[in-house]
Amino acid sequence: MLSLIPLLPRLISLLAIVLMLPYSLRAIPFQPIFMLTNGLTYVEIPFTLVNNLIVVEVVVAGKRPMNFILDNATTNPVIFHKDYIRGLPLALGNKITVRGAGKGRAVQATLISGTSLHLSGAATDRIGMVVLDKNPFAQLRGGRKKIHGLLGSTLFRSFIVEIDYPNQVLRLHQHENFSETNDYQSLPMKVVNGRPYLSALVQGELTTMEMNLMVDLGFNNALLLQLSDSLVRKLITKPKTAKVGIGLNGILKGKKGAVNSILIGPSYYEEVATIVPFAKSLPTQELSPGIPRMGSIGNTMFQGTSIIFNYPEEKFYIACPLPLLADQNGELPSKTRPNEPKKLVF
Numbered sequence: 526m527l528s529l530i531p532l533l534p535r536l537i538s539l540l541a542i543v544l545m546l547p548y549s550l551r552a553i554p555f556q557p558i559f560m561l562t563n564g565l566t567y568v569e570i571p572f573t574l575v576n577n578l579i580v581v582e583v584v585v586a587g588k589r590p591m592n593f594i595l596d597n598a599t600t601n602p603v604i605f606h607k608d609y610i611r612g613l614p615l616a617l618g619n620k621i622t623v624r625g626a627g628k629g630r631a632v633q634a635t636l637i638s639g640t641s642l643h644l645s646g647a648a649t650d651r652i653g654m655v656v657l658d659k660n661p662f663a664q665l666r667g668g669r670k671k672i673h674g675l676l677g678s679t680l681f682r683s684f685i686v687e688i689d690y691p692n693q694v695l696r697l698h699q700h701e702n703f704s705e706t707n708d709y710q711s712l713p714m715k716v717v718n719g720r721p722y723l724s725a726l727v728q729g730e731l732t733t734m735e736m737n738l739m740v741d742l743g744f745n746n747a748l749l750l751q752l753s754d755s756l757v758r759k760l761i762t763k764p765k766t767a768k769v770g771i772g773l774n775g776i777l778k779g780k781k782g783a784v785n786s787i788l789i790g791p792s793y794y795e796e797v798a799t800i801v802p803f804a805k806s807l808p809t810q811e812l813s814p815g816i817p818r819m820g821s822i823g824n825t826m827f828q829g830t831s832i833i834f835n836y837p838e839e840k841f842y843i844a845c846p847l848p849l850l851a852d853q854n855g856e857l858p859s860k861t862r863p864n865e866p867k868k869l870v871f
Contacts, residue, residue, distance in 0.1 A: 559642075559649045559683040559697075566702035568646030570695040575670065577745035577824050579688070581695065583676060584643040586613045591673035595695070596743030597834070598720055598821075599677035601653050602642065606660040607635065609673050615640050623655070624774060632773055633658040642676075647697055652679060661773050675743065678719050681836050688742075689831045700837060707845075709833060712790040714740075714841035721834060723822065723841055726788040729760030736819040740834075740841065744823035748787065748799040751820050757801055760784055769800040779803045790843055794826065 561568050572581045572595070579595040583602075591609065593602065604610060618636035635658070639651040665672050680686060685703045687696035705711060715722045721740045726733065727750070736750075750760070757764055757780055764780040771777065779802035786795045833842035 557683040558652060558679045559644075559647045561646060561684075561697065561699065562643075562648050563646045567696055567698040570645050570647070570697065572693050572695050573670070574690075574693065574828070575672065576665070577828070579695070579742060579824065580670070580672065581644060581676065585610065586615055586640050587643065589613060592670055593674050593676040594672060594743060595680070596675045596741075597678045597681050598739065598741045598743050599675045600719060601655060601677050601679065602675060603677070604654060604656045604674040605662055605672070607656050607658055610637075610656060613640075617656075621655070623657075630774060632661065647680075647684070649679070649683075661771070681721075681834050682719070685833060685835045687831065687833045688827070690828045691831070703835070705842070709831075709842035710791050710845050712841045712843065714834075714839050716836050716839050721836065721841065722818065723789060725822065727760065727784050728786045728788075729784050730762055731759040732756075734760070734819075739818060739821045740832075741821040742824055744821050745825065746800060746823045747794075747797050747825040748784065748823065749821040750784075750799055750801050751804070751818070752801050761799060761801060762796075764801070769802055777802045789822070789826070790841075791845065792830075792843055797826075 570581055572579050574580070575594075580592050581595060582590055583593045584590050585604075589610075591604075615637050616639070618638050621634050621636060622631045623634050624631040635656045637654040637656060639653060641650045642648065642652055662672070680697070684697040685700055687698065689696065712723060715737070722737050723740055725736055725738050727736050727748075734756075738748075741749075752760065761780060761782040761784065764782040766778070767781050769777050769779040769781055779800060781798075781800045784797050784799050786793060787797050788794075827843070831844040833840075835842070
């Protein structure tokens, strides 16, 4: 699922796209596609945060550096416009139609059956990509830094991926050399169709619910929930109808507000900014028969800490929080409150 939805207000999962890819482009779960190039057991790759999204430099076809958003909800890499690959030695394949979030028309795209991608310390010599005919996210940039595309979940199937937000470093660990440490707490994680899900306890004004939420790095807010109208009234504080983002296929409308709190393993957050897209813009999906996915946890939730994705063993790690220290009056500081970012929605 590509996952993009930015409205220069907020990004909801960058393309939330349904792509019907030929088998040759569908990644086999956990079969390494990228390899380390430094001869070591792990590599550190610097990243920058652009509108609360992780951006890394990728060299395409051995020739052209581009800035890609790390989006684990997307399968194969996506380039936002065909002009970005003009002049590169790429074999263009079939035309396809892609549909994502929003109520507008589907977008035309072209398949590339195989090319090379190089990061700082990791690379693949042959990977399938999707190139969009028209860039629906042309306004998305960080200062002078243009954003050219998405780096999908193939990286997470190749390595155990550690994201150190405070130091803005991505660490890619070889599976066989990775060992758990006491600095992190392990949580069970379910990987369904290549996407990671956590169980979280969400408390609202009138009820508390345990929910299956996707950890979506292409979502630059704290929390997206997919709820019925009755649950919106019970969970969301002061919900207001608004444009909550822009998807591949146009504007998303819905409700925005906050939940009282959310508990994810050892981490507890209060007054979490939340958006609830209308079902027509972002239909609900099932993780398995009878078990619905109820939303997404976005990048903003974890930016004060470090997290690790271990897809093969279905484990998620979050850095253990430091003990809270009382002030001179004996008062503990208030809990973390993920702020609502500038309006953008992948």
